[in-house]
Amino acid sequence: MKIAMLNPPHRYGQDTTQWITVPPQGYGGIQWVVATLIDGLLAAGCEILLVGAPGSSVRPGLTVSDATTIDATRAALSAFGPDVVHDHTNGQLLPAEPDWPAVRTHHLNGVPKHRGNGVYLSHAQRRAAGSTDAPIIRLPVNPDRYTYREKKDGFLLFLGRVSVHKGARDAAAFAQAAGLPLKLAGPAWEPDYLHGILTDYPDTVEYIGEVGGSHRTGLLAAARALLVLSQPFGGPFGGEWIEPGATVVAEAAVSGTPAIATDNGCLGEIAPHVGIALPVEQTPTGEEAAKILAGLPAPEHLRAAAIEHWGHHVIAAKYLEVYRRAAEGGTWT
Ligand code: UDP
Numbered sequence: 586m587k588i589a590m591l592n593p594p595h596r597y598g599q600d601t602t603q604w605i606t607v608p609p610q611g612y613g614g615i616q617w618v619v620a621t622l623i624d625g626l627l628a629a630g631c632e633i634l635l636v637g638a639p640g641s642s643v644r645p646g647l648t649v650s651d652a653t654t655i656d657a658t659r660a661a662l663s664a665f666g667p668d669v670v671h672d673h674t675n676g677q678l679l680p681a682e683p684d685w686p687a688v689r690t691h692h693l694n695g696v697p698k699h700r701g702n703g704v705y706l707s708h709a710q711r712r713a714a715g716s717t718d719a720p721i722i723r724l725p726v727n728p729d730r731y732t733y734r735e736k737k738d739g740f741l742l743f744l745g746r747v748s749v750h751k752g753a754r755d756a757a758a759f760a761q762a763a764g765l766p767l768k769l770a771g772p773a774w775e776p777d778y779l780h781g782i783l784t785d786y787p788d789t790v791e792y793i794g795e796v797g798g799s800h801r802t803g804l805l806a807a808a809r810a811l812l813v814l815s816q817p818f819g820g821p822f823g824g825e826w827i828e829p830g831a832t833v834v835a836e837a838a839v840s841g842t843p844a845i846a847t848d849n850g851c852l853g854e855i856a857p858h859v860g861i862a863l864p865v866e867q868t869p870t871g872e873e874a875a876k877i878l879a880g881l882p883a884p885e886h887l888r889a890a891a892i893e894h895w896g897h898h899v900i901a902a903k904y905l906e907v908y909r910r911a912a913e914g915g916t917w918t
Contacts (some may be wrong), residue, residue, distance in 0.1 A: 588669055588670075589671065590619055590671050593674040597610060604638055606638050614692070618724050620727075623647060624727045625897035626904070627644065627646045634667065653678075658678040669911050670683060675689075686702075687701070687911065688702050690704045691703055691714060691829070692830065694825070695714065701916060703918065705719055723855065724832045725897045726832070726838075728896065732803065732840060737842070738809065739765060739766070740768050741808060743771070743812050746773075747769060747775070747792075749820075753778070755812075755847075756812035757785070759812055760786075760812070762871050762874040767790050768804060772795045805836055809878070810843050810845050812844075813833060813856070815847050816866065817850075827850035828849045828851050835894075840888075841887055841888055844859055847863055848865065855894070859887050860881055
């Protein structure tokens with residue numbers, strides 16, 4: 586099957602000569618999803634054109650387009666002739682009525698810009714978008730891209746945007762209650778928020794900035810647990826935040842690291858497989874934190890569970906079913 590994969594084109598930080606690639610140089614949830622799905626689809630024998638991420642590495646079966654605008658994308662798609670277009674850009678690179686069968690994965694909160702042939706990441710996200718019938722396909726992880734480690738170091742990890750809705754401050758409070766250091770990794774686009782955390786938890790939190798490559802996989806493998814204490818407020822879309830898919834949970838699990846999450850959005854659906862989902866807006870006491878840590882699943886269980894639920898071959902097979910449905914003229918909302 587010939588698939589055109591549309592990735593949202595974003596510049597790499599302040600650098601106006603480079604794009605965030607697939608997979609990304611550092612932070613990049615959607616870019617990791619696209620890279621991992623491509624891994625699974627290439628293994629299944631598909632031919633892929635990647636659009637919206639110039640500079641990404643090519644591989645046998647994978648071509649990378651330079652297109653980053655809707656017009657250039659249309660031209661690239663015409664030259665490629667896809668059986669199906671898979672949009673991850675919320676319509677940025679694909680009009681409402683494209684010339685090819687299309688599938689649109691919604692990566693954000695709320696109602697997508699174009700609702701036709703949507704795929705959602707969780708029941709919570711689909712509900713918030715007002716859809717009842719569209720397929721739900723979880724975010725994929727490729728275990729070969731991660732390091733698995735049974736023996737853990739004595740720190741907790743936060744890996745994501747250092748933002749209110751991602752619960753970075755809540756992670757600091759949990760770590761302090763547990764009496765463990767917290768490594769806080771990720772871009773801090775709200776410097777006052779980061780400053781407040783570092784001021785209030787100076788003995789608990791070490792901010793290590795945005796991480797990529799083996800630094801990132803090493804942290805995921807070494808941490809005692811990953812903290813994903815996402816909160817339903819402080820988000821970029823009018824404040825309310827329903828965690829849509831949370832790639833980082835599966836990334837930690839294949840590394841043998843459990844997730845201590847909240848039950849916000851998708852997390853209540855996925856975290857219990859590989860950790861725990863706590864109520865939002867609650868900081869445990871020291872005794873409660875110790876009990877939570879003691880009750881987490883073992884590394885070998887975590888890796889197996891992640892591969893079973895979110896492995897790239899499993900998720901690629903689910904997408905292939907949806908692609909076939911679209912390619913045969915199927916429509917849904
Ligand atoms: N990430 C990274 N380096 C960082 C912070 C995050 O590579 O310093 C990655 C992380 O591993 C994950 C993605 O960025 O793949 C964030 O995706 P997630 O779905 O967890 O959050 P969101 O896309 O909502 O910000």
